[in-house]
Amino acid sequence: MENPATPEIHLVEQDGEVTLSIGGEQAMQAWERDLMWASADLLCEYGHDFYEVGLGLGLSALRIAGNPATRSHTVLELFDEVEDLFREQHPELPDNLAIERGDFFTRVFELPSESIDGMFFDPALEMDVWTDKELWAKTMPEVVRILRPGGVFIPFFSTKPELRWQYLPHFRRIRVERHPYTAYDTTTYTHGTTGDAYIQCFLKD
Template sequence: MTGSLHPGKDSAGGERTAEERAKTPEIELIETDGEVTLSIGGEQAMQAWERDLMWASADLLCQHGKDFYEVGLGLGLSALRIAANPATRSHTVLELFDEVEELFRDRHPELPPTLSIERGDFFQRIRELPSESIDGMFFDPALDMEIWKDADLWSASMTEVVRVLRPGGVFIPFFSTRPELRWQYVDHFRRVHVERHTYQAYDTTEYAYGTTGNAYIQCFFKD
């Protein structure tokens, strides 16, 4: 997911309470002229053209274990791909908004047995997850821009992410259409693998740097 909800598929305050973050904006699935868009608060949160990039991210994640966690359900493209991978034993998706899950379940009433969806706020839930409990995390939440700019919040939260990962585990955020490592994550890992992929967005896409070009998938390793 992205738009002003993301720092850079591609756009980038103080920490708000979970109650403030959980106030539900207008959420709708827009299907017009062959385009599929998940809109949150009037912003393009995710679009179906991202499928190949989401699948590539999911496949990369699944090379590094069997128990996975995902933040942000969106259209469920990566969630279903991870859950269906033969290597996957369990995949849990954390979603903040009821409406996003409802839209997903309307389109996918039967889920793989490896997939579970839970409700919650990432910045709270990450502190509750057991240490060294997952092999990999895919990170693609819809967040307000001031959250992306909060350095103290990211420092504390990414410390928790590293704690939750098993040794050798990986953290993969949503792709970027700029060739730069994201400051929110990079200081917490010593080793990073980057893959370059091409992409073709919709003509109406507002959140990428151009509607065609290169996208970069970043995979951060816990030593």
């Protein structure tokens, strides 16, 4: 799943809005902070060692690492430029936070079984990846494998009240929290710019 070429990556700060742009698309925006923090806090209820896919603006990474329960937190990021932008904003990082480079769809097969208590999943992926049923059917059993019993998988929030089909067949228990949100007027990746967002927490038995 490696990208053949690195897309253009920029941190755009304009009219009070902060956007991480990858390949000309809105990958993440600063208005997401409260939802990222709520997702991070939920993750940290389930253990001490965590893994995150996709660094973005680092809102959830810093929140997870800063939780008193967290012993270790590793973030996997595909693009050097995303980490460079993050480190420019945050030159001093918590000792329990590590950032690795790599493609999730390769790395997930390399991670040790039952090695983490929770995974937060928020990568920037193309639509053809999100809709690849064969890929998800192959990948999600590996996610379950690396979770410890009682561990959780939390993907980024949804602004539609629908359980995500990519993950649903692989977990028996799902915890859902509803949170209000207000996006920027210029936000294009949500279903409306205000409403309810849903944080889905998939639990391993």
